[in-house]
Amino acid sequence: MRAMRVWVAAAALAACxxxxxxxxxxxxxxxxxxxxxxxxxxxxxxxxxKAAREAYNKGESEKVTELVxxxxxxxxxxxxxxxATGKNPRRSPKWFKQAELxxxxxxxxxxxxxxxxxxxxxxxxxxAKARTQEVHDELLLGLMExxxx
Numbered sequence: 083m084r085a086m087r088v089w090v091a092a093a094a095l096a097a098c099x100x101x102x103x104x105x106x107x108x109x110x111x112x113x114x115x116x117x118x119x120x121x122x123x124x125x126x127x128x129x130x131x132k133a134a135r136e137a138y139n140k141g142e143s144e145k146v147t148e149l150v151x152x153x154x155x156x157x158x159x160x161x162x163x164x165x166a167t168g169k170n171p172r173r174s175p176k177w178f179k180q181a182e183l184x185x186x187x188x189x190x191x192x193x194x195x196x197x198x199x200x201x202x203x204x205x206x207x208x209x210a211k212a213r214t215q216e217v218h219d220e221l222l223l224g225l226m227e228x229x230x231x
Contacts, residue, residue, distance in 0.1 A: 107156055116167045117177035120160040124184040127156035131188065135195050147206065154210050157185070161217045171224035178221055185218035 110122035134149035160181055164171075171178035192214060196207045 107152065107159065110156070110159060116163045120163040120177055120181050121184075123156045123160035123163065124181060124188070127153045127160070127188060128184070128191075130156060131191055131195065135198075138195075138199065143203075150207060150210050154213055157188070157210075157214050157217055161220065164221070171221070172227065175225055178225055182218060182221040182225060185214055185221060189214050189218060
């Protein structure tokens with residue numbers, strides 16, 4: 083009996099975690115700490131990409147388009163938040179390095195998702211992939227560049 087309750091609770095938690103994992107962008111925008119805001123935005127981008135893949139597998143192309151736009155908005159929010167901190171990424175790398183690692187992971191996942199898509203539909207991710215690559219390159223350059231001369 084106890085095992086059954088635990089199983090039911092675990093199933094309910096798993097069902098709810100899908101909806102809870104897909105945090106909306108508004109909660110990230112409400113975060114006053116800009117570093118944490120960038121992390122929340124990138125977490126949202128990851129969740130949106132996962133949801134887009136699930137929607138694609140179900141054949142819901144309109145939902146995929148919405149989720150890809152949510153992904154791009156999340157990456158933009160993360161980039162803007164880190165830029166708004168006014169900090170030098172080389173001197174205060176915490177949030178910048180974390181964002182660089184997250185964007186690198188997102189790029190790999192977008193690439194995989196794009197290869198799993200039908201050939202005709204692959205261009206729908208080009209904008210998201212290009213923007214994520216731009217943000218990743220900016221972060222990496224900020225972390226790696228030396229003293230300004």
